[in-house]
Amino acid sequence: MRAYELLFGAGGYGGLVALLALSGTALALSMPWVRRVGEYFLFPWRPSLTPFFLVLASVATIYGAQRASPIHWLPRRQRTHLRSLPLQVSVALLLAAPLVMMSTLLSPAYPGRPWIAWTAILVGSIALSINAFAVARLQLHRGANVPQSVAAVWSVHTLFPLLAYVLPPSVQPLAAAGPIGASLAILRGASVAETAVAFSVPLLSSAIVSFAALGAIRKDIHAPRA
């Protein structure tokens, strides 16, 4: 697969621009606009890292799901596509690295937290794209609607874990299983349980799903033609 197609093909160009524009705008708006302390009481807007990382996590996961959805019928192309997903998502989030570096200005006491949150978003987005790819591939074989199933995977992956916030405090660390919950928890100062959930759940799920998907693709490649 050529570099151009990898990054910019099938809506990738728009996705990258959208990722940068939306998260960069959120960061610019997160910066304080007041000159003196008294003006904080005139403007309700408070500087915070949260909006930037909410937007970054949301758009990065959408980008990851979007990169997974154009499934080709040929198994060999599917294998190449699956193997390229981590690289595609990594490039997108690497482009956002200067923005993350800037965001550390808003967290002078804990400059490492934005980078950990960025890493969690990266891992979560890669896992999402792999899971979305596996589901999309199954749906393709069934002849079902691929974009809808990818949207459902995105919802389950990013929004469903947030329901843990309405549950008792003992199970709330499960919210970190999704990239949004993970980044919020890390910015707040995640507990050991939250950090473990934030990284282990996407890593394990993506590892299991990618091995399963690669095995299925291999079977398809070596299967006798009808």
Next chain:
Amino acid sequence: METSRPGNANRRSVLFCVALCALVSLSTHAQPTLSSSFGFDHQFVRDRYAPLRVTLAGLAEPVIGSLIVKQYLDARAPETRAIRHEIARGSLGNGSFAATIPAHDTVLPLLVQLVADDGAVLASATETTRQSSRGLPLVVVAGEPYHFDGTEAIVAVNELPSDCWAYDGIACVWLTGPLTERSAWMALGEWVSAGGSLAVFSGSDFYQWDSAVVRALLPIEDPFVREAADGLRTLGGIPRSGARIVLSRNGQPLLLRIAYGAGTVSLITTRLRDLTPAELTRIHAYVPRARTLISARSVAEKLLDETEVMRPPYGFAPIVLGILIAGVVWAHRAARKHPRSTAIAVLIGVIALTVACRLYVSREKAMAYEYRVITNLYITTSFGFHTVSSAFFTLDPAVVAIMHQKGAFPMPADAPTSPRTALSLQSALDSTTLAVPAGTRPLLRSYGHARGGFTLTLLDEGFPEFRIDATAPRNVTACLLYADGLFYRVPPSHFAVSLRLTDLRQVSASALNGRETLLYRLVADWVKESAHWWLVALSEDDEHIPPTPLRQKVRVADVDIVAGGRS
């Protein structure tokens, strides 16, 4: 005659020894007991300071620990929302401990505990304060009792506190008995300087409590006891400049009044018991009530509001964003023809931009989340009154520590409207921590014993020449001199040299600049009643950023209000 047998004597001796041992063991296992008294005559004004006296008894030997006073702000969650003051620490033995603490919510009783260093509570006492709380300042009669309307507090002179801020909720102190304690006189003098009202009753008993400290406060010079025609002994003397004879009896002054700092001192030239009820009623009508103690609150709020926010420049984020999007657009076009070199260029460009951002970030451009302004106000007369106004603002919830003089606990300057809006304070002897909610601007006040950093020396009897000195180098941003009913602007270059009023420029209230207006408002209400010359100066420290995990900005300012004194 029957003689006692030796066996009985032995038995008695054994019984005596057992009883003695039991007594000794009882004393070593005696339980310590605590008792407390809060307020003046068990009365205090809510959300003002009040004196507290704790008596510890029953200890066989001193214990290492602390005396803790707890006030609960919320009956629904008493332990999580409490104000805790440590009033004594170290080796504590039987005796009396005095402190001055803020009086907060009075629905729940005050809890006093003797706590050992290992956290064990050795003794505990509760003080029910619900019936003792008053809504308005009250009159304290110290010494011989006198009842006006049943709202006054009657105390013994030796119960008068030695912290001037203990009189925070007091309308007037009637001193009707001889007070000899110097620390109590100093506290009264500091309180009067800051706006208090003291009425001293003295006649034949004057020499029992005469001292230099007392004479500094009185509205007469060279006081002496004289015998009137009716045989009554009264206090006489030469009225000071600015003193007014308010009431007379038989042609002699009965009530003299003088403005002292922001407050007033009234002298009744005879003892309380020598006055008729009609005279006392008239005196009561003419003794003024105390002002709210002078504070630097307005200065602290102004300085906090005008403090520059530390933040990244506005344009930084849009510039980086523009570079990134331009790079993606360029890569989109270039990648068709030169995919490999474009990929390498994008990679290098992103890394370079990230490094550039890192270098920029390291140049002290980061956000400050916490701002605090500490404003000291000193009134220097013959006494030294010191109050601190601390203003805070944080963007994130923060735990803030305030250092203060030993036992000078801070309290919110604004009376809380509900338990939910009250701040939880945890005070050790010389520091207090409080949780500041995000986006709020809490303001605290505390008091202490200290003198300011300026002197105003009147060099001649007629005051044509004077000299202003600062005890340490200061960044003076505004300085006014009040003399003979007029305000003059004093440039810092005029310090430490002999001056005449003609060397200074007179300013009207409308011609004052922002800083000078702040100073003018602090003194305008009372300074014209005073016969003194006054120097009012504002010194501001450079804003600094302490090396704390939560990046913060601190400003310190001093307001000095100094009465002129002769060299």
